[in-house]
Amino acid sequence: AVVRFVTSTADGRYREKFEKLALGATGSKVSGHDFMRSLGQERAISQEFSAWLLGAQMPLEVIDSDWEASSDGRIVGRSKKDEQALCAAKPEFSRLKITVDTSSDPDAGVAGILFAFQDDRNYVVARILSPVVFFEQVQAGRRGQTDSRPIDQPGPKTFVSVVRKSDTVELEINGKAYDPFRVPDGRLGLAAIGGRVTFRDLSCK
Numbered sequence: 001a002v003v004r005f006v007t008s009t010a011d012g013r014y015r016e017k018f019e020k021l022a023l024g025a026t027g028s029k030v031s032g033h034d035f036m037r038s039l040g041q042e043r044a045i046s047q048e049f050s051a052w053l054l055g056a057q058m059p060l061e062v063i064d065s066d067w068e069a070s071s072d073g074r075i076v077g078r079s080k081k082d083e084q085a086l087c088a089a090k091p092e093f094s095r096l097k098i099t100v101d102t103s104s105d106p107d108a109g110v111a112g113i114l115f116a117f118q119d120d121r122n123y124v125v126a127r128i129l130s131p132v133v134f135f136e137q138v139q140a141g142r143r144g145q146t147d148s149r150p151i152d153q154p155g156p157k158t159f160v161s162v163v164r165k166s167d168t169v170e171l172e173i174n175g176k177a178y179d180p181f182r183v184p185d186g187r188l189g190l191a192a193i194g195g196r197v198t199f200r201d202l203s204c205k
Helices: 002-008 015-022 032-038 042-057
Strands: 060-062 067-069 074-078 084-089 095-101 110-117 123-129 132-139 142-150 157-165 168-173 187-193 196-204
Touching: 074 084, 074 187, 084 110, 095 110, 095 187, 110 157, 110 168, 110 196, 123 168, 123 187, 187 196
Parallel strands: none
Antiparallel strands: 060 084, 067 074, 074 196, 084 187, 095 157, 095 196, 110 123, 110 187, 123 132, 132 142, 157 168
């Protein structure tokens, strides 16, 4: 994965250094870890690599780079207070299951589930603020009318299942199925709104 990252991403800006150092062209033959450190600021490179890995090896396309995937199944999205980070399921997927961790941190973000993602200015999102879920359509960057529904059995984790069928979405939260509702064409996905949000156990079909 590291080789694919440095040779095929970031407009090729890492490829020359890879050929000189990692391939031993200069006689260095550095370790993989030392090579990754040599690319630049370790934290920034790590975040860029993680975002690339999320899109390259998981069923998600990263719309914003502020996403990190961990080996234990966690997917963490980060955004500033008045912003959001988005990632969308690849077009071939019409079913999404995910677990949302509830944080007690007052600065934590709000988890969002995308139903009809077209671009970062046009989508439908369910914002999970347990014990309530808010539904909102965004068109041309403007928020439309918001609807809400109660969440059954709110707790430290929220279990979400979404199925797209033509122009409707079927949503289930903590085992409770909501009435199907119509949405525009678009993809499923995740959102981290106004802070840090932890998802886990992603499944797409």
